[in-house]
Each structure stands twice: as structure tokens, then as C-alpha cells.
Amino acid sequence: MKPRLWFSFSLLVVLPIAALCFLGVELAQDEATVLRTQYRNLFLEHLRTYKRGIEELVRTRESELDALLRGMPTEPETLHALTRENGYIEAIFVLDEQGRLVYPDLKVGAAGEEERRFLERTANIWSKRDIWFRLQGADGQTEFDSKAAGWYKYYWGNEIRTLYFRPAGALLFGVEFNRIRFLADVIGQLPDQLTSDTVVDGGVVVLQDDNRDVIYQWGPATLSPHLQPTVAVPLLNPPLYGWRLLYYAPPNVLERPISDSVLFSVVPGVAFLILTLVLLAVYFYREQNRELREASQRVNFVNQVSHELKTPLTNIRMYAELLEDELADTDDRAERYVGIIVSESQRLSRLIANILSFARHQREQLSVRKAPAVVDDVVRQTLDQFAPSLAAAGVSPQLDLSAGATVRVDADALGQMLGNLLSNVEKYAAGRPVDLMTRQAGGVTTLTVRDHGPGIPKAARAKVFEPFHRLSNALSDGVTGT
């Protein structure tokens, strides 16, 4: 295949296909990004659903504690029974308005061992009245605020403990909330490995504590320690300080929808366009081949016609020249007419020779047949053939011939080329001289033909050697340009 055809094929087919593939990949990547975002949002929403469930559980426990403490009598028996029977209350202290400990009563030694230990570990809270300061607010007011119930966090060893405090009348109740039990309730509320919903989709949901340790996890996959969470939702509210819900998607979950999308949306479109382009390319290739074949057939036809014309024309020329010799010095008028016949038949012979040369060139059969000859003789013979037409056009040849040595040259081809040039001179530089100069030096023979016509523009010089190229398409210009 010719380079130009390759170039055209690349331009028309390969480049568009490459562009389509590139755009297809870009589109797929964009779609994949959108899908990943949608998946992340989906997982995030599910984690938020779990979070809302946990927050609802917190509110339920707060409401239960509020209901218990509202109007709670301070008799030791009642408070003792409360801690004994309520699974969320580990211990209670009660302070009066002055911050004095009302319960447990340490003075009479009525407090049990558990209550003593509770008072010891919370001494920094109730004895220094930290909670009071929180309740009093920034303006230092000493009035109780019935809405000022809330959570208080403290550390015992490495463990977070939580107090729920609530003013009730002139008293302040501080309840040590069983956080471990609450964590168990949270886990109880979350799905387990067998009841996990389908949105988990092969991933793992993890409940993580404030130390980033896994407390609970569910889902069909095994959690890899090197995997990064896909999405995370913090649980900042007490009593779960700093806990997090995480979703770990398996590596292939976010990739699978991408390949599906490419398969079902992008690939068919791109494939269709590529197929269309290929079909178009095949169509145009066949069309071009057909035109080339037809052109070749036309050239062959002209070639055959030219061949057929060549023989009778040669006879016409030969007998016209014989007749011209016979009529010499007898009848000027007849001689002139015969001269015209000779001249026109020579022109016709050159045209046919040019057509045949072009046809051979098209068939790549044009070859140079070198033989010993004298260049100056070839020039003179050609000039003799053109003498009548040049004289009619008012062109006077100026000869400066110095190539008298015999060289190996295709005399016919040289004569044909010189004839073409002289034909151009006849047509485009009429009424002006034409210079023909030959030189031989260093084994190189040079033939220079210079007319005094309008010349060839610089931009068109490279194209004058192309077949059928004409500088002007005006009908009045020459008609045999090659």
C-alpha cells in the first residue's frame, strides 16, 4: 500500500478510532467515578441509618433515666433498689443544693462496698462540684436548670466511664451509666453475619472504639488489616465518645460496576462507531480502486488509440515530406501547404509520443535506453523539426552549442523533452528569442534552454513536473502542456 494511502487510512480510520477509544475510556472512567461516588453515598447512607438507630437508642436510655430520676425519693432503700434492679445503673450519688453528699450516706457506714468504691472513683467529680459548675453555666447562677441533664465522661484506669446527671427539684442525681451494657445493646441492635443486609455487598461493616480497636463487625467478607475503609461515620455523641462506624468494601466491589458499565454502555457505542468507520473506509477504498481502475482503462484506451494513430501518421509525415521535396522549387503555394501538413503532422507525432510516454510512465514501464549520440546533433534535429512553427510564432533560436562529443544518452527522450520546452516557448514566449546552450565538462553534459517569456512563479516551479499540471486554465493558453 502506498504511503499516501496509508496516511489517508490513518487520517480517516485509525485516528478517529483512537480518538473514539480515548473518549470511550474517558467516558468509562467518568462513569466509574460517578458510580463509585454513588456507591460511597449509598454505603454512607446505610452507615448513617445505623448511626441514627444508635442515637435513637441513646435517646431512649436518656428518657428512661429521666423518667426514673424525676421525682425519685432519696430514701436509701429506694436508691439501693434502683441500682440493684436497673441494668443500666451501676451506682448513684445525690447532692443537695450546697453540693453536699446526700446519698450514699458515708457517716453511718450504711454504704455498701460497691457504693464506697463508686464514691472513691468519682470523688473528684462530686467533691469538687465539677458538675455544679457545668450546671451553673457561664453567668454563675446558682439556680437549678431542669433541662441541664447531660453526660459526664471520666477515666478510670484506661476505661471511659460515664455519668448521667440530672437535677430534680433541689437535688442533683449522678448516675453511673453502665456503658458496657449500652455497648452490648448497640451491638445487639446491629445486624449480624447472617442477618446482614444485601447492601453490604461482600464488604464488612465495623464498629470501632475511640482507640481504633474493632469492637464489632459483620458482613460476609474477612476484614483485611491492610484495607482502608471505604466510608466512615463518627459517633461523637455520648456515651459513645469517638466511636466510628466503618464500611470496608472489598477491592472488586467498586470495580465490578465499572466493567459492567463499560461493557453495557460505552463499549457498544464505541464498537458501533468503529465498525461504521471501518465500513466507510472499506467503501471509500473500493470506490478509489474502482476509479483508479477506470482511469487506467481510459489511459489504456488512449494508449491503444495513440498506437493506432501513430502508424498512419508516420506514413502521412513521410509522404508529406517526400511531397515537399518533390514540390521544392516548383510551386511555392503547394510547397507551403505541404509544409503546413508536415509541421502539423510532426506536432501530432510529438503529442502522440508524449501520450505514449505518459502511458508507459503510468504503467511504470518508462525506461531510459541509452546509446552513443551527440547532444548537439539531437538539439539541431529537434530545432529543425520546430523551425517552421517557431518561425511562425516569431521565435528566433540563439544557438551556443559546445557538446560535440559523443555521449551515452537516450536521444529520443532528450529530443522529446527539448521538444516540449520548445513547444512551450512557441506558445508562451512568442515573438521573443530562445537561447539554447550546451556544455560538456567533467563528464557532464549540460543543455540549457532559456526563453524570454513571463517565466514560472517560484511557488509553482515544483509542480510543473506533475502530469497535466497547468499554470493557467485559460482556454486561450496552450493546449499541450505536460
Add this chain to the structure above:
Amino acid sequence: MHRFSIGKCALFFLLAVWFPSAPAFANQVELSLKTLAPFRSLEKEQALPLEIGISLTQAEGGHPGPPRLNLCFLIDTSASMEGAPLLGTKVALRAAIAQLRPDDVVCIVSFSSMVATILPPVLVKERVRIEQAIDTLTAGGGTALFAGLAKGAEQLRRHAHEERLSHLVLLSDSHADIGPNSPAQLGRLSVSLRKSGIGISTIGVGDSFNAELMLELARTGGGRSYAAATPEGIASVIQSEVEALFRTGAIDFELTLNFGDSTFGSLVAAESAAAASSALTVAVGTLQVGKAEKVGFLLRRDQKHFEPGGVLVEAIGTFRNPRTGRLEEVKTMFHYPLSGTTEPF
């Protein structure tokens, strides 16, 4: 409409007459008091070591039968249970199921790195379903004991009924490595669950289980702790636990001792006399039919003589009836002189 309502009321009345409600508690809690040693005279006071005996006996005129159970088997299926321990566990579970009554409720929760409710609470009469669930037990992964306890408790709580004894039987052969795992933390969870009416018993398998944790869970959970040295031994201990649950007669038994004027008491285990008080409260735990519990204490007083016929100790026992879920109380007054004591206060 009117006739129908009247008919409904009549039917309800007839049923109420024909099917009288079961006695609240047909077993009898008895409290007794005896001296452990002769009277001792200290520097400033007098002391007598005494012992309260608590026994649960079958009452005359009726046997209520064992309490109905709401039971959850919490099975460790971590990698260390692979092979013989898991096979032994399956055999033991089948034996326990065969031991239970058709109207008992049972569920099975397994825990490894994750937790799975392989059998939601069902009546024991659904034996085929239970068998199929037991067959699905497979081992592998870590030990999320805390999450397992949480899930097991949740299953029990969802199907808890005041007339059923809710109990969790934990079986494990290893140390927990996911979630809270200290005996203190899990003990607090166990205490809390106990308050919600869920007891815990533990079975340690092999020789690598966390004995301290298992003991603490059973102690705080009002249950029992067992050790099965071999997989073949699991069946016998799990059956012992089921029998113990059948014998449960009183839950969370708490004994309060109120002493008379100028008299104080202190527990034998107390470290100093400062713990002496006019009233003592002792958490005894679960009482089983036919098995007596004892609480020893020192009676202290600074007077030389008691008035004959005066109150020496008032013993009050409070507990939850496992058949009804209701709190009940038994009270006994002990007067001077005690039978069997010769020498005077």
C-alpha cells in the same frame, strides 16, 4: 353484638373457674440459724459465730416442676475449636436439646471474628430445625466474645417472658481477642444482664480457656462455671448445667439480717470490726432445689445478757421466682435463746 359480648364474658369466667392459676411458688424457702462455735468474750464485747442456713425444699401438696427455660447456647467457633472440640460441642448440644422439654425455648449464637445467630429462638419441639442449625456450625477466625454475649443477650431479651428463666450458656476454649475482654468489664456486663433477668453459665473447653474470665462471668451472672478437659466431656457438663437450670428455685436471693438493740453483726469474711452494722445484706445468688446455702456471720454485742424471748436476728430473704418472674420475700425471726445454745449472752 351484645349477646356475643355476654357469651365471651361467660366463657372467660368458666375458663377462670375450671383452670385455676398455678400456685405462685410451690417450693418452700426455709431459713435456719445455728451456732458455729461457742460464745467468745472479747475485750470490749461479746461475739458469737452464727450461720444462717437457706434451703429450698419441695413443698407438700404439689410440685410445680422445673421452670420453663429461655435458653441461649453461645458457642465459640474460633479457629481453635476446629476439629474435635467442635464435634464434641455438636454432640453435647444434641444431648442438651434432647434433655430439654418441648415447650422450652432455645437459640444458638456462634461467635468467631464475627457473630452469627445460627438458630433464632424456637421451641425445642422444632428438633429438625435445631439439628440443621447445629450442623451448620463451623470453626475459623478470632474470638469476639463480647459481641457474642451482646447478641446472645439480645436474642434472649427479645423473647424473654417473666414466666421463663432466661439463661445464657457460654462455651469457649480460648481468650477473647476482639472487643472488651477483661474480666472486670465483662463482669459488669454480666451483672447488668443479671439485673435484666438474664443469667450466665460458662463452660471452658480444654486447657487454654480464660478461666478467670469464665469464673467471673458465671459468678456475676448468677450461674455456674464448668471445665471440660476433653471434647468428650462437654456433653456431661452441658447436661449438668441443664439439670441445674431445671432445679433453679430462686433467683438473686438476697439475705438481709436485722439485729436487735445494742447488737451488731459482721460477715465472717469482713476484714475488720468496722464493718459491723445493725443490719447486714448478703447477695446469695441462685438457689437450687435440694441444695442448701450458708451465710456465716459474727454476732457482736456489748451487753452481758439477753432478755429471754427477745429478738436476736430478723432474717429477710428476697428473691425472684423463676416461674413467675415476680419478687417474693421470706422472713424469719430468731429469738433468744437459740435452740442448741447453752450458754447465755
